[in-house]
Amino acid sequence: MRIPALIISGFLGSGKTTLLLRLLEEAAGRGLRPGVLMNELGKLDVDGQILEEHANASVQKLLDGCVCCSKKGELLDALKTLSAQKPDLIVIELTGVANPEEIAETITEPGLLDELYLRQVVTVLDGEHILDYNSIFAADKQLVRTLRRQIEVADRLLLNKTDLIPSAKQLKIEKTIRKYNDRAPIYPTTQSRFDMSPLFADIESATSAIVSTQVPKTPKVAIRGVATVVKQQETKSFSRIQTISLPWPREGGTSRSRVEKCLRAWEDRLLRAKGYLRFEGDDSVYLMQFAGGRTVWERSRYDGEPYVVFIGLDLDAERLTEQWHRIFD
Numbered sequence: 203m204r205i206p207a208l209i210i211s212g213f214l215g216s217g218k219t220t221l222l223l224r225l226l227e228e229a230a231g232r233g234l235r236p237g238v239l240m241n242e243l244g245k246l247d248v249d250g251q252i253l254e255e256h257a258n259a260s261v262q263k264l265l266d267g268c269v270c271c272s273k274k275g276e277l278l279d280a281l282k283t284l285s286a287q288k289p290d291l292i293v294i295e296l297t298g299v300a301n302p303e304e305i306a307e308t309i310t311e312p313g314l315l316d317e318l319y320l321r322q323v324v325t326v327l328d329g330e331h332i333l334d335y336n337s338i339f340a341a342d343k344q345l346v347r348t349l350r351r352q353i354e355v356a357d358r359l360l361l362n363k364t365d366l367i368p369s370a371k372q373l374k375i376e377k378t379i380r381k382y383n384d385r386a387p388i389y390p391t392t393q394s395r396f397d398m399s400p401l402f403a404d405i406e407s408a409t410s411a412i413v414s415t416q417v418p419k420t421p422k423v424a425i426r427g428v429a430t431v432v433k434q435q436e437t438k439s440f441s442r443i444q445t446i447s448l449p450w451p452r453e454g455g456t457s458r459s460r461v462e463k464c465l466r467a468w469e470d471r472l473l474r475a476k477g478y479l480r481f482e483g484d485d486s487v488y489l490m491q492f493a494g495g496r497t498v499w500e501r502s503r504y505d506g507e508p509y510v511v512f513i514g515l516d517l518d519a520e521r522l523t524e525q526w527h528r529i530f531d
C-alpha cells in the first residue's frame with residue numbers, strides 16, 4: 203500500500219498555504235487522515251502556526267532552507283517519519299523557490315520508493331505578478347528557470363488571485379502559461395478555491411491498489427476473436443512527472459557506457475535518473491545519478507537489490523523498459 207503524495211508548488215506568496223488549508227478541509231470532509239510536510243525558507247514557522255490553528259493533521263516542518271538544496275537529507279527523514287504514521291495521503295508544500303522534480307526524486311530513494319508515490323503536482327500562480335517575474339528576476343536566471351519548471355511539470359495549475367486582475371490580463375497569462383505547459387488544466391481561482399474532487403478521486407482505493415507508478419505493458423486479450431485492450435485503472439500514471447523504477451536484471455551484464463547511452467537516448471524527456479547498480483566482475487555497488495545531461499557515478503554502501511529509477515515528463519514506459527532490457531543483451 204503506497205501513500206499518495208500531493209506536491210504544492212508555486213512562487214512566494216502565490217497562495218500555496220491557502221491551498222494547503224483547502225486541501226486539508228477537503229480531506230477532512232472525505233474522512234481522510236493527511237500528513238503534511240511544510241518547508242519554509244525562514245526560521246520562523248509562520249505557516250505552521252496558521253496550519254495548527256486550522257487543521258488537525260500530522261505535520262512535519264523543515265525550516266530555514268529549501269528542501270531541494272540544503273535540506274535534502276532532512277526531507278528524506280521527514281517523509282519517512284510521516285509515512286511511518288500511515289496517513290491516507292501526504293501533502294508537501296514547497297518553498298517558493300523549490301523545484302518539484304527534486305522532491306519527486308527524493309520519493310524514489312530507497313526506503314521511500316515502496317512507501318510513497320507521486321500523485322500530482324499542483325502549482326499555484328500569483329495572477330497579479332506572474333507576468334512581471336521575467337523582468338523582475340532577469341538577473342537571476344536560475345530563479346526564472348525554477349519558476350518556469352514549476353509550470354512545466356505541473357499536473358494542475360491554479361491561476362490564483364483573479365480578484366486582483368482584469369479578465370483581459372487573465373487571458374494573457376493563460377496564453378503565456380500554455381507556452382510552457384499545454385497539458386495541465388488551468389483553474390482561475392480566488393483564495394485557491396477550486397473543485398478538488400479530481401485530486402482526491404479514488405485516493406482510498408488507489409492506496410490499496412497501486413503497485414507501481416507505471417506498469418510498462420498494457421496486455422491485450424482476445425475475446426471472441428476481437429483484440430481488446432485491458433483497462434489498467436489501478437496502474438495508471440497520475441502525474442506528468444513519472445517515476446519508472448526498473449530492476450537490474452539478474453541475467454546478462456552491461457557496462458557504464460551502455461547505461462549512459464540509454465540515458466542519453468531519453469535525454470529530452472528525462473528530468474533525472476538514478477540507481478544503485480552493480481557490474482559483472484566488480485564487487486562494488488555504484489550510485490548512478492543523471493541530471494542535466496550528465497551522468498555521475500560514485501561507489502555506494504547500499505546493500506539492497508540494484509535498481510534504477512527514471513524520472514521524466516510523459517515517458518513512454520513500455521519503450522523505455524524495452525530499451526533498458528536491451529542493454530543487458
Ligand SMILES: Nc1nc2c(ncn2[C@@H]2O[C@H](COP(=O)(O)OP(=O)(O)OP(=O)(O)O)[C@@H](O)[C@H]2O)c(=O)[nH]1
Pocket residue numbers: 212213214215216217218219220221249297298362363364365366391392393394
Ligand atoms: N487578494 C487575494 N489574496 C490572496 C489570494 N490567495 C491568497 N491570498 C493572500 O496572499 C497571501 C499569501 O498567501 P499564502 O497562501 O500564504 O501564499 P504562499 O504561497 O503560501 O506564500 P509563501 O509561504 O510566502 O510562499 C495571504 O495574505 C493570502 O491571504 C487571492 O486569491 N486573492
